[in-house]
Amino acid sequence: MSKGTVSRALNNYADISPATRARVAQAAVELGYAPLAHAQAIRTGRARALGLVLQMEQHDAQRPFLAEFLRGITRAASARNWTLTVATAESEEEGLETYERLIAERKADGFILPRTRWHDPRVALLRAAGCPFVLFGRTADAEAEGCAWYDIRGGAAMQDAVRRLQGFGHRRIGFIGAAPEFTYARKRREGLHAALLKAGLPTDDVLFDEGNATSEDGLAAATRLLAGKPAPTALVCATDTLAVGAVRALRMQGLKPGRDVSVIGYDGAPEGRAADPPLTTYAVDQTAAGARLADILIALIDGTDPESLRETAEATLRPGGTDGPAPQSKRT
Amino acid sequence: MSKGTVSRALNNYADISPATRARVAQAAVELGYAPLAHAQAIRTGRARALGLVLQMEQHDAQRPFLAEFLRGITRAASARNWTLTVATAESEEEGLETYERLIAERKADGFILPRTRWHDPRVALLRAAGCPFVLFGRTADAEAEGCAWYDIRGGAAMQDAVRRLQGFGHRRIGFIGAAPEFTYARKRREGLHAALLKAGLPTDDVLFDEGNATSEDGLAAATRLLAGKPAPTALVCATDTLAVGAVRALRMQGLKPGRDVSVIGYDGAPEGRAADPPLTTYAVDQTAAGARLADILIALIDGTDPESLRETAEATLRPGGTDGPAPQSKRT
Numbered sequence: 001m002s003k004g005t006v007s008r009a010l011n012n013y014a015d016i017s018p019a020t021r022a023r024v025a026q027a028a029v030e031l032g033y034a035p036l037a038h039a040q041a042i043r044t045g046r047a048r049a050l051g052l053v054l055q056m057e058q059h060d061a062q063r064p065f066l067a068e069f070l071r072g073i074t075r076a077a078s079a080r081n082w083t084l085t086v087a088t089a090e091s092e093e094e095g096l097e098t099y100e101r102l103i104a105e106r107k108a109d110g111f112i113l114p115r116t117r118w119h120d121p122r123v124a125l126l127r128a129a130g131c132p133f134v135l136f137g138r139t140a141d142a143e144a145e146g147c148a149w150y151d152i153r154g155g156a157a158m159q160d161a162v163r164r165l166q167g168f169g170h171r172r173i174g175f176i177g178a179a180p181e182f183t184y185a186r187k188r189r190e191g192l193h194a195a196l197l198k199a200g201l202p203t204d205d206v207l208f209d210e211g212n213a214t215s216e217d218g219l220a221a222a223t224r225l226l227a228g229k230p231a232p233t234a235l236v237c238a239t240d241t242l243a244v245g246a247v248r249a250l251r252m253q254g255l256k257p258g259r260d261v262s263v264i265g266y267d268g269a270p271e272g273r274a275a276d277p278p279l280t281t282y283a284v285d286q287t288a289a290g291a292r293l294a295d296i297l298i299a300l301i302d303g304t305d306p307e308s309l310r311e312t313a314e315a316t317l318r319p320g321g322t323d324g325p326a327p328q329s330k331r332t
Numbered sequence: 333m334s335k336g337t338v339s340r341a342l343n344n345y346a347d348i349s350p351a352t353r354a355r356v357a358q359a360a361v362e363l364g365y366a367p368l369a370h371a372q373a374i375r376t377g378r379a380r381a382l383g384l385v386l387q388m389e390q391h392d393a394q395r396p397f398l399a400e401f402l403r404g405i406t407r408a409a410s411a412r413n414w415t416l417t418v419a420t421a422e423s424e425e426e427g428l429e430t431y432e433r434l435i436a437e438r439k440a441d442g443f444i445l446p447r448t449r450w451h452d453p454r455v456a457l458l459r460a461a462g463c464p465f466v467l468f469g470r471t472a473d474a475e476a477e478g479c480a481w482y483d484i485r486g487g488a489a490m491q492d493a494v495r496r497l498q499g500f501g502h503r504r505i506g507f508i509g510a511a512p513e514f515t516y517a518r519k520r521r522e523g524l525h526a527a528l529l530k531a532g533l534p535t536d537d538v539l540f541d542e543g544n545a546t547s548e549d550g551l552a553a554a555t556r557l558l559a560g561k562p563a564p565t566a567l568v569c570a571t572d573t574l575a576v577g578a579v580r581a582l583r584m585q586g587l588k589p590g591r592d593v594s595v596i597g598y599d600g601a602p603e604g605r606a607a608d609p610p611l612t613t614y615a616v617d618q619t620a621a622g623a624r625l626a627d628i629l630i631a632l633i634d635g636t637d638p639e640s641l642r643e644t645a646e647a648t649l650r651p652g653g654t655d656g657p658a659p660q661s662k663r664t
Contacts, residue, residue, distance in 0.1 A: 003338075087415060
């Protein structure tokens with residue numbers, strides 16, 4: 001059979017009989033060649049799959065939102081006929097190996113990187129592999145150069161929390177922060193600190209308690225902060241998980257959240273919404289975030305300039321029952 | 333070029349010059365044929381990917397465990413060099429379309445079916461497509477014929493709950509059930525009912541309140557059951573979400589969980605563990621379930637007889653503070 005015949009058969013030319021076409025196709029498969037589903041995939045070798053590696057050893061903060069986040073990604077991906085390949089890793093090292101394996105096996109054409117660190121080793125790895133990626137959050141400026149990202153302005157939410165508490169008459173505001181190697185934790189602390197300075201409110205070191213992750217950490221941090229003299233009358237927390245622990249610390253001391261001490265969280269987690277009273281918090285739309293990240297990543301894979309693929313969104317205040325007028329201002 | 337030359341070139345025979353091999357490979361790609369990554373994939377056309385379609389309109393019950401479930405699946409899959417393709421669907425109809433799309437595009441070689449219904453339309457669809465699948469849970473016996481499954485014995489946990497409550501002196505036990513079209517809900521109700529009969533305890537219709545999903549449903553159902561005359565002294569709930577609502581109903585009536593009325597849940601959800609007092613519940617190891625489901629599905633795809641791939645596991649009692657001696661027995 002001539003190369004011309006094989007070519008015409010594989011391209012379904014009408015002058016080749018169906019029987020010949022079938023024989024050629026069968027022979028091609030037997031030789032280890034299989035037709036790919038999409039013309040584009042043929043040209044580019046693409047899997048039409050986005051990759052997401054979830055690192056499980058990290059704190060739970062991402063888990064309550066995982067279903068919403070996946071929903072956003074897969075909805076946007078399937079609208080463009082892409083799919084999502086999910087992997088998990090038990091450690092950062094295993095995570096990096098997982099990216100390498102998925103790239104080598106062409107299981108994903110690019111990656112969404114959740115929970116960015118300020119110095120994030122995934123950036124160098126994916127760059128070296130020439131594999132497209134989008135950051136959920138940011139990294140240090142130098143590392144983020146040439147990167148696409150989607151970021152929720154957590155620092156702006158913290159600034160809004162300070163304005164809100166100042167409006168309630170609070171003067172001494174404490175902060176329960178998360179581990180500062182994560183960009184989100186760093187940005188929320190910076191936002192709060194800047195807002196306190198701008199408002200002329202105290203920024204003593206003793207008002208800042210960082211490196212916390214679990215609700216038990218939040219409880220312990222709130223206990224430490226409330227032991228200060230003078231004690232803060234309001235606590236802003238980097239996550240709802242920490243805030244739920246802080247509310248528990250108040251109750252253990254016989255203090256009423258929203259009356260004796262105000263507590264504000266961040267995330268919009270179900271545990272905060274279900275609490276009694278519901279937590280005042282800044283809620284993030286995780287479905288929208290997942291969808292935009294998928295759209296950005298597909299655009300990036302399609303060759304769009306990464307620096308034009310940078311978006312931010314705001315967290316939105318969801319007032320609950322854990323904040324209110326400062327006790328001092330009621331007394332006057 | 334002869335068919336023999338093409339074949340020998342594609343198979344990297346040494347008697348074909350590198351230049352010819354490269355020309356043939358390039359021509360094959362141009363014709364729309366591309367080499368697949370794995371020898372096995374070449375023979376079988378496999379993607380070496382497991383598929384999981386999450387239906388989002390359904391109740392939240394699965395979400396608190398999603399991270400653990402994904403962790404189990406992906407750990408087992410990557411140990412065998414497989415990956416996981418995840419999709420979400422907003423409705424049952426969209427879910428079925430999603431299976432069809434993923435099969436047509438060879439994005440998954442088989443599927444894990446979470447949250448089985450007693451009559452589950454996914455079974456017929458996947459059978460008709462000749463696509464392997466494993467049920468998490470079971471279906472009606474006739475439909476399950478020839479199916480592989482992994483099932484947690486929720487009915488047995490309900491029987492254990494009745495024995496436990498009977499040991500505490502409870503005689504009148506109510507049940508807050510979920511939507512009976514889901515197999516898990518049906519099996520838990522049946523297990524409870526059988527245990528009550530066996531123990532010679534009342535099984536009045538008024539003790540059973542089914543079709544519930546959210547914690548608000550659990551609150552309403554507990555309120556109805558506690559209005560019964562005589563009221564039950566214990567409530568067994570098909571899920572922790574319902575049990576958390578039931579505990580809230582108790583508190584609204586000034587009743588103390590574990591002292592005035594006992595409440596037992598099922599799932600081992602974080603919301604129950606974080607509650608005060610922690611919920612007494614039957615906990616399911618979702619990571620182990622995900623891992624076994626992945627192993628079973630890969631064995632099935634590899635040609636193992638589905639009927640030999642059927643496993644059950646037990647939920648394990650996690651005692652909390654919401655159950656205890658019946659109030660009557662304390663009075664005597």
